Amino acid sequence: xxxxxxxxxxxxxxxxxxxxxxxxxxxxxxxxxxxxxxxxxxxxxxxxxxxxxxxxxxxxxxxxxxxxxxxxxxxxxxxxxxxxxxxxxxxxxxxxxxxxxxxxxxxxxxxxxxxxxxxxxxxxxxxxxxxxxxxxxxxxxxxxxxxxxxxxxxxxxxxxxxxxxxxxxxxxxxxxxxxxxxxxxxxxxxxxxxxxxxxxxxxxxxxxxxxxxxxxxxxxxxxxxxxxxxxxxxxxxxxxxxxxxxxxxxxxxxxxxxxxxxxxxxxxxxxxxxxxxxxxxxxxxxxxxxxxxxxxxxxxxxxxxxxxxxxxxxxxxxxxxxxxxxxxxxxxxxxxxxxxxxxxxxxxxxxxxxxxxxxxxxxxxxxxxxxxxxxxxxxxxxxxxxxxxxxxxxxxxxxxxxxxxxxxxxxxxxxxxxxxxxxxxxxxxxxxxxxxxxxxxxxxxxxxxxxxxxxxxxxxxxx
Amino acid sequence: xxxxxxxxxxxxxxxxxxxxxxxxxxxxxxxxxxxxxxxxxxxxxxxxxxxxxxxxxxxxxxxxxxxxxxxxxxxxxxxxxxxxxxxxxxxxxxxxxxxxxxxxxxxxxxxxxxxxxxxxxxxxxxxxxxxxxxxxxxxxxxxxxxxxxxxxxxxxxxxxxxxxxxxxxxxxxxxxxxxxxxxxxxxxxxxxxxxxxxxxxxxxxxxxxxxxxxxxxxxxxxxxxxxxxxxxxxxxxxxxxxxxxxxxxxxxxxxxxxxxxxxxxxxxxxxxxxxxxxxxxxxxxxxxxxxxxxxxxxxxxxxxxxxxxxxxxxxxxxxxxxxxxxxxxxxxxxxxxxxxxxxxxxxxxxxxxxxxxxxxxxxxxxxxxxxxxxxxxxxxxxxxxxxxxxxxxxxxxxxxxxxxxxxxxxxxxxxxxxxxxxxxxxxxxxxxxxxxxxxxxxxxxxxxxxxxxxxxxxxxxxx
Numbered sequence: 025x026x027x028x029x030x031x032x033x034x035x036x037x038x039x040x041x042x043x044x045x046x047x048x049x050x051x052x053x054x055x056x057x058x059x060x061x062x063x064x065x066x067x068x069x070x071x072x073x074x075x076x077x078x079x080x081x082x083x084x085x086x087x088x089x090x091x092x093x094x095x096x097x098x099x100x101x102x103x104x105x106x107x108x109x110x111x112x113x114x115x116x117x118x119x120x121x122x123x124x125x126x127x128x129x130x131x132x133x134x135x136x137x138x139x140x141x142x143x144x145x146x147x148x149x150x151x152x153x154x155x156x157x158x159x160x161x162x163x164x165x166x167x168x169x170x171x172x173x174x175x176x177x178x179x180x181x182x183x184x185x186x187x188x189x190x191x192x193x194x195x196x197x198x199x200x201x202x203x204x205x206x207x208x209x210x211x212x213x214x215x216x217x218x219x220x221x222x223x224x225x226x227x228x229x230x231x232x233x234x235x236x237x238x239x240x241x242x243x244x245x246x247x248x249x250x251x252x253x254x255x256x257x258x259x260x261x262x263x264x265x266x267x268x269x270x271x272x273x274x275x276x277x278x279x280x281x282x283x284x285x286x287x288x289x290x291x292x293x294x295x296x297x298x299x300x301x302x303x304x305x306x307x308x309x310x311x312x313x314x315x316x317x318x319x320x321x322x323x324x325x326x327x328x329x330x331x332x333x334x335x336x337x338x339x340x341x342x343x344x345x346x347x348x349x350x351x352x353x354x355x356x357x358x359x360x361x362x363x364x365x366x367x368x369x370x371x372x373x374x375x376x377x378x379x380x381x382x383x384x385x386x387x388x389x390x391x392x393x394x395x396x397x398x399x400x401x402x403x404x405x406x407x408x409x410x411x412x413x414x415x416x417x418x419x420x421x422x423x424x425x426x427x428x429x430x431x432x433x434x435x436x437x438x439x440x441x442x443x444x445x446x447x448x449x450x451x452x453x454x455x456x457x458x459x460x461x462x463x464x465x466x467x468x469x470x471x472x473x474x475x476x477x478x479x480x481x482x483x484x485x486x487x
Numbered sequence: 488x489x490x491x492x493x494x495x496x497x498x499x500x501x502x503x504x505x506x507x508x509x510x511x512x513x514x515x516x517x518x519x520x521x522x523x524x525x526x527x528x529x530x531x532x533x534x535x536x537x538x539x540x541x542x543x544x545x546x547x548x549x550x551x552x553x554x555x556x557x558x559x560x561x562x563x564x565x566x567x568x569x570x571x572x573x574x575x576x577x578x579x580x581x582x583x584x585x586x587x588x589x590x591x592x593x594x595x596x597x598x599x600x601x602x603x604x605x606x607x608x609x610x611x612x613x614x615x616x617x618x619x620x621x622x623x624x625x626x627x628x629x630x631x632x633x634x635x636x637x638x639x640x641x642x643x644x645x646x647x648x649x650x651x652x653x654x655x656x657x658x659x660x661x662x663x664x665x666x667x668x669x670x671x672x673x674x675x676x677x678x679x680x681x682x683x684x685x686x687x688x689x690x691x692x693x694x695x696x697x698x699x700x701x702x703x704x705x706x707x708x709x710x711x712x713x714x715x716x717x718x719x720x721x722x723x724x725x726x727x728x729x730x731x732x733x734x735x736x737x738x739x740x741x742x743x744x745x746x747x748x749x750x751x752x753x754x755x756x757x758x759x760x761x762x763x764x765x766x767x768x769x770x771x772x773x774x775x776x777x778x779x780x781x782x783x784x785x786x787x788x789x790x791x792x793x794x795x796x797x798x799x800x801x802x803x804x805x806x807x808x809x810x811x812x813x814x815x816x817x818x819x820x821x822x823x824x825x826x827x828x829x830x831x832x833x834x835x836x837x838x839x840x841x842x843x844x845x846x847x848x849x850x851x852x853x854x855x856x857x858x859x860x861x862x863x864x865x866x867x868x869x870x871x872x873x874x875x876x877x878x879x880x881x882x883x884x885x886x887x888x889x890x891x892x893x894x895x896x897x898x899x900x901x902x903x904x905x906x907x908x909x910x911x912x913x914x915x916x917x918x919x920x921x922x923x924x925x926x927x928x929x930x931x932x933x934x935x936x937x938x939x940x941x942x943x944x945x946x947x948x949x950x
Contacts, residue, residue: 191801193846
């Protein structure tokens with residue numbers, strides 16, 4: 025329990041000391057100060073530096089020991105040689121949590137320095153993220169220790185996806201990408217050499233974090249495998265965990281060892297352990313977030329039978345192929361629903377699943393087909409293909425589809441390949457919470473993960 | 488030979504008659520007239536309609552027979568019932584080629600109407616694309632019969648990728664997407680019910696078209712399989728063919744039969760036939776264009792040994808995994824090259840392939856590493872990972888990398904995941920002809936297709 029309280033101060037500290045704060049544009053201590061103040065972080069910020077009386081207009085302290093207030097979080101961005109002495113001060117002051125941004129430890133062969141660091145915090149209540157990391161981003165508390173400037177790395181909006189990664193560069197690229205795709209994130213951690221806080225701690229913490237509804241992880245290797253799998257097994261009862269595990273191949277494992285010193289281990293062992301713990305495995309960053317996105321809709325499919333509705337036959341065929349690839353099934357549409365559609369649609373529409381409303385479909389056809397399939401007991405989820413290139417799809421159509429989406433418990437995803445106009449419509453749909461995909465294959469892959477997770481969950485719950 | 492001349496007039500007609508031309512905003516005849524005139528098509532355009540004396544300020548003719556000039560291409564957008572009689576007129580006037588946009592033939596059960604249409608052109612020199620199609624887009628001649636307005640479907644810039652598709656909706660979605668991704672296209676055809684011009688004709692034509700350097704195809708099913716495979720085998724000696732074949736699964740094949748009446752046939756047979764003909768098979772539209780893009784760089788890898796250079800270790804590990812998945816190899820960097828890098832780089836950089844320049848790399852490190860690996864005999868191609876979130880990569884870095892790219896015969900691809908700033912840099916890189924990808928997996932898949940195509944080509948040439 026104590027552990028969880030300690031981690032809370034990594035994300036929602038009442039007070040922060042930024043050790044190495046600076047007015048020097050572009051320096052790490054400067055970017056972190058700037059992020060924290062500019063993004064509207066609500067806590068109190070104390071710059072710590074011996075070389076200046078103030079930083080960004082705030083009184084600066086020569087040492088953390090000079091601050092009278094209790095400190096929840098110290099962010100450390102100073103030279104590697106000075107880190108251990110500063111951490112001693114932090115322990116002395118009972119600082120609950122420290123993020124050590126500074127590199128220059130085991131990753132460059134400075135094993136002795138890292139060992140000393142571990143010794144300093146051993147048997148204390150001070151917990152460490154890092155060293156050699158980019159730290160924490162929390163879109164709700166506005167804490168942001170990432171030292172990359174906003175013009176290079178945009179920050180995503182608040183959302184429900186949590187991200188844990190050893191690699192800071194991965195986090196940076198993904199947050200920047202998520203921001204441009206309007207994918208919202210909750211809490212994000214890169215923990216570098218992970219001398220203290222590890223995957224298990226973070227999974228336990230995010231499992232009980234209300235702002236996070238799906239946990240994504242980039243992992244190269246894992247120590248304390250059993251502890252992690254136990255934490256993950258418990259967490260997946262509450263929310264899904266999706267892991268992009270690299271170092272899968274022989275050459276990749278060697279590269280991972282050289283990158284983060286991780287012993288990747290046998291890939292088959294990882295796959296088996298993930299499966300047993302209810303973890304979803306992904307094989308690319310696209311897939312990681314495609315799957316994460318679908319879980320933020322909080323709709324549970326009761327089975328694996330899918331209805332496809334399309335205004336382009338080709339996309340319907342591709343989606344059908346993908347369903348079979350992923351082990352999902354086409355739902356059988358019953359005759360009553362077919363009769364209703366028959367009454368309203370031109371004779372050249374195809375009413376057998378995949379339902380092809382054809383290229384001249386207007387939104388009314390979609391509304392009728394959607395209502396009919398959502399009413400069918402045998403349909404567990406709907407894959408809606410909208411080729412917005414067709415001018416018969418009215419401009420206000422998106423609102424009408426959102427309206428239906430809001431009034432059903434069944435998952436609906438949208439596949440809409442295209443350019444400028446389409447991307448505008450996708451933005452509206454995703455704002456309303458509907459997961460959208462550029463290709464049938466990517467949408468179906470996510471849908472399959474959703475169906476599979478809930479199936480496993482029902483099995484576990486019935487035991 | 489005659490055949491090829493006839494197809495040329497589908498793309499580069501000297502004269503076009505637009506039958507069904509109209510001033511009525513949004514009507515198909517209106518959009519096609521508007522496209523043709525506004526895009527700056529160089530040939531002469533004759534509107535044909537009995538209901539108006541002029542269309543868009545041009546004199547209109549009641550019938551194609553009233554036009555004195557010879558007509559290379561007739562574009563037909565009138566009611567289905569009137570089509571056959573108009574085609575008789577076209578045959579009578581020796582019109583070389585007709586695109587029948589109009590639907591309402593076999594696809595809705597009007598088999599008799601379609602049979603009559605076939606009889607009319609049988610043993611004549613008039614060739615037909617369609618009916619029930621969106622026709623032709625040629626980015627060089629500016630011919631554009633696609634009846635979808637520009638605000639819904641943007642048109643791509645001139646480029647080297649040709650696209651053949653039975654499905655019009657697929658073409659529309661892909662062109663719109665390509666435009667937004669700055670992917671250039673050459674000649675694009677959707678031929679709907681394909682009563683005359685078929686896949687073989689188009690592959691033969693595009694094989695000898697100088698503006699096209701790679702042929703992409705969306706296919707649901709194929710008649711005249713042997714003829715197509717012969718045409719494709721010859722074409723792949725000159726340029727690659729990449730096919731996205733849908734209707735792969737049992738359910739998908741049924742859906743394809745209902746969509747275009749295609750008999751999908753056994754999927755294993757397609758795979759074997761494609762392989763034998765040197766065709767590259769893709770499994771999604773993303774993959775289709777990811778692969779097409781790499782062939783437009785016109786650089787031949789002499790083998791399958793790849794050097795990876797990165798400023799993010801994680802991305803390097805993922806790229807290494809993907810290489811092994813796709814059957815490519817990590818090149819062994821020799822000691823001489825390593826020594827040069829050692830002299831210039833900080834000691835924490837990793838000089839073993841994947842070469843990790845680490846997160847604080849500037850462009851100079853990339854330049855040195857690139858020059859060294861390009862000089863190595865054992866390196867056949869380079870995968871460059873650029874995480875532009877790192878502010879140490881200077882703003883003018885892209886130009887310096889383009890400079891190296893222009894002076895090597897070896898293929899270089901770039902993987903750069905990210906948001907706004909990154910996408911701006913990707914635009915600059917792609918403008919210079921360097922294929923760029925958002926994830927290591929997608930880049931490596933394309934690189935593998937490139938290596939494989941040239942390997943097969945060398946084998947064929949040595950026979």
